[in-house]
Amino acid sequence: MGGSDVRARAVDALTRLVRDIPDFPEPGIVFKDITPLLADPAGFGAVVEALAEAGRDEDGQVVVDKVVGMEARGFILAAPVALALGVGFAPVRKAGKLPHLTHRVDYALEYGEAVLELHRDAVAAGDRVLLVDDVLATGGTAGATCDLVRRCGAEPVGFAVLMELGFLDGRAAVGDVPVTSLLTV
Numbered sequence: 001m002g003g004s005d006v007r008a009r010a011v012d013a014l015t016r017l018v019r020d021i022p023d024f025p026e027p028g029i030v031f032k033d034i035t036p037l038l039a040d041p042a043g044f045g046a047v048v049e050a051l052a053e054a055g056r057d058e059d060g061q062v063v064v065d066k067v068v069g070m071e072a073r074g075f076i077l078a079a080p081v082a083l084a085l086g087v088g089f090a091p092v093r094k095a096g097k098l099p100h101l102t103h104r105v106d107y108a109l110e111y112g113e114a115v116l117e118l119h120r121d122a123v124a125a126g127d128r129v130l131l132v133d134d135v136l137a138t139g140g141t142a143g144a145t146c147d148l149v150r151r152c153g154a155e156p157v158g159f160a161v162l163m164e165l166g167f168l169d170g171r172a173a174v175g176d177v178p179v180t181s182l183l184t185v
């Protein structure tokens with residue numbers, strides 16, 4: 001199947017299977033709930049395939065060494081993307097969850113602030129790293145993850161996300177790291 005077909009199937013699944021939950025987790029936020037998408041194997045498979053395209057070049061060659069996913073929804077998408085690309089997966093977690101030596105970054109997101117961590121040995125110096133998550137909102141999470149990857153001496157070479165909230169300038173937070181967003185809402 002060609003790249004545009006893969007993407008079209010993913011966009012169709014996102015349009016049908018992501019629901020809006022108003023005022024969650026706080027008043028004024030419209031929460032993008034991906035659980036119906038995850039419950040649909042064809043839709044879930046379609047979006048994983050489309051996200052994985054961000055880790056390949058035009059000839060279909062894999063051009064990344066590692067996939068990083070952000071807790072918690074990012075894990076669900078990033079792990080199968082890593083397997084699809086045949087590379088390893090590394091988790092970025094909220095504070096206090098990773099057991100070995102970590103790098104830490106404070107960050108803000110659409111509804112709060114927190115600390116993210118990455119094991120210092122999770123990615124190697126010089127690795128080319130693809131970030132994967134479900135939603136790009138303010139970009140706080142993605143920006144902090146780029147910082148963590150760089151602190152390991154590795155290079156964030158792409159950020160693949162299901163949905164981008166277009167009214168927030170999330171792309172600014174990741175600077176010149178290319179963003180692949182399957183849907184802008």
Ligand SMILES: O=P(O)(O)OC[C@H]1O[C@H](OP(=O)(O)OP(=O)(O)O)[C@H](O)[C@@H]1O
Pocket residue numbers: 070071072073074108109110111133134135136137138139140141142170
């Ligand atoms: O662009 P931002 O403003 O940073 O927001 C995007 C982040 O917010 C959500 O995660 P959340 O921290 O709510 O964690 P969860 O996946 O555990 O629900 C989402 O999964 C992204 O990681």
Ligand SMILES: Nc1ncnc2[nH]cnc12
Pocket residue numbers: 029030031032033109110111135137138
């Ligand atoms: N509106 C939203 N829906 C789901 N996840 C989010 N993360 C940040 N903003 C979000």
